[in-house]
Amino acid sequence: MDYAGFFRSELDALRESGNYRHFAELERRCGAFPRAQFHGGPAADEVTIWCSNDYLGMGQHPDVLAAMHEALDTTGAGAGGTRNISGTTHAHVLLEAELADLHGKEAALLFTSGYVSNWATLGTLGARIPGLTILSDSLNHASMIEGIRHSRADRVIWAHNDLADLEAKLAALPLDAPKLIAFESVYSMDGDIAPIAAICDLAERYNAMTYLDEVHAVGLYGPRGGGIAEREGLMDRITVIEGTLGKAFGVMGGYIAASADLCDFIRSHASGFIFTTALPPAVAAGALASVRHLKASGAERAAHQDRVANLRARLDEIGLPHQENPSHIIPVMVGCPVKCKYITDRLLADYGIYIQPINYPTVPKGTERLRITPSPVHSAAQTDQLVGALEELWAQCQLARLPMAAQ
Numbered sequence: 001m002d003y004a005g006f007f008r009s010e011l012d013a014l015r016e017s018g019n020y021r022h023f024a025e026l027e028r029r030c031g032a033f034p035r036a037q038f039h040g041g042p043a044a045d046e047v048t049i050w051c052s053n054d055y056l057g058m059g060q061h062p063d064v065l066a067a068m069h070e071a072l073d074t075t076g077a078g079a080g081g082t083r084n085i086s087g088t089t090h091a092h093v094l095l096e097a098e099l100a101d102l103h104g105k106e107a108a109l110l111f112t113s114g115y116v117s118n119w120a121t122l123g124t125l126g127a128r129i130p131g132l133t134i135l136s137d138s139l140n141h142a143s144m145i146e147g148i149r150h151s152r153a154d155r156v157i158w159a160h161n162d163l164a165d166l167e168a169k170l171a172a173l174p175l176d177a178p179k180l181i182a183f184e185s186v187y188s189m190d191g192d193i194a195p196i197a198a199i200c201d202l203a204e205r206y207n208a209m210t211y212l213d214e215v216h217a218v219g220l221y222g223p224r225g226g227g228i229a230e231r232e233g234l235m236d237r238i239t240v241i242e243g244t245l246g247k248a249f250g251v252m253g254g255y256i257a258a259s260a261d262l263c264d265f266i267r268s269h270a271s272g273f274i275f276t277t278a279l280p281p282a283v284a285a286g287a288l289a290s291v292r293h294l295k296a297s298g299a300e301r302a303a304h305q306d307r308v309a310n311l312r313a314r315l316d317e318i319g320l321p322h323q324e325n326p327s328h329i330i331p332v333m334v335g336c337p338v339k340c341k342y343i344t345d346r347l348l349a350d351y352g353i354y355i356q357p358i359n360y361p362t363v364p365k366g367t368e369r370l371r372i373t374p375s376p377v378h379s380a381a382q383t384d385q386l387v388g389a390l391e392e393l394w395a396q397c398q399l400a401r402l403p404m405a406a407q
Helices: 003-017 062-075 083-087 090-102 114-128 142-151 163-171 196-205 260-269 281-296 299-317 337-351 380-396
Strands: 025-028 035-039 046-049 107-111 133-137 154-158 179-184 209-213 240-244 254-258 330-333 369-372
Touching: 025 046, 046 380, 062 281, 090 107, 090 254, 090 281, 107 114, 107 260, 114 133, 114 142, 114 179, 114 209, 114 240, 114 254, 114 260, 133 142, 133 163, 142 179, 154 163, 163 179, 163 196, 179 196, 196 209, 254 260, 299 330, 299 380, 337 369, 337 380
Parallel strands: 133 154, 133 179, 179 209, 209 240
Antiparallel strands: 025 035, 035 046, 107 254, 240 254, 330 369
């Protein structure tokens, strides 16, 4: 077999279909974010980022930076190994306690990323609980899907946010058989929100545990930033709440919050936890400062929602089709991978605006989009520039101006 030729032809096919992923080399500017330095290519030296998951700008918050500097100066750079060998530091213990408190749970367990926390936890539960069936929402994140596959547990896929389909699939299983319903609160590509209370009702009726991924909600919703489940008063009804420290909290890492025994069970059996080096203590300290700040301050969340509402209204004024949803994620629908890539290329090269195109396989073919995430640190002038650029490019590409929600 011509191995090199195979790799080359596969990559060429991705490029021809418009689905090849290009990475823009950006250097964030602390104190100036969402402005960033762009390295390479024909774009302006500085660009404005409109697709970051640092939703609240906490990656440059003074409290976070001060905590990281102090931890780096006092403890050094690395954790020293896995949590078992020498990597459980005081910062890790404090952060886990803070996260458990955030979600009203007995305990929490840190991982190196949100991807790993989903993969390791679902993989371990599915593999270790005899006869467990995992019922997974059809739009669950790749990390959840991979964890469920890795577990080799029986799995049932239910139609996205479809309570009737979920109930039918629960009812088809023996009432006394172990079950786990895995779903997300805010879905990252469409921005819709799960009917958490109704799912909990079904879980209780059919003797199932619940696993809720809140990565796109923690820090952003609820009076203390505990997510959608906190906002709706449902945290006590969820078996496992999973979250990330790398989005609204602005740092890095993932976690679960649950009962002390469940967290200890995962700690004791999950290879994705046991055999990987722990987060550096400076990272844990920065995340701890971020969580503590957002527990006490609602100003960032209020400003965030204001920026989101403003941009939605501006897009409506010029007729750009964006999916209506109750969250902070604004999917501007293009519907063609080539045009989607062209628009983002022109935004970067001609306007100094960075938005990554979202194409297949991240979203289904025909639903290609720009995923825009306004933040409290985006200015009115930057919003004006974005809206003006999109209006010009929409006309240039002869794209329809019909709101997707109206179709």
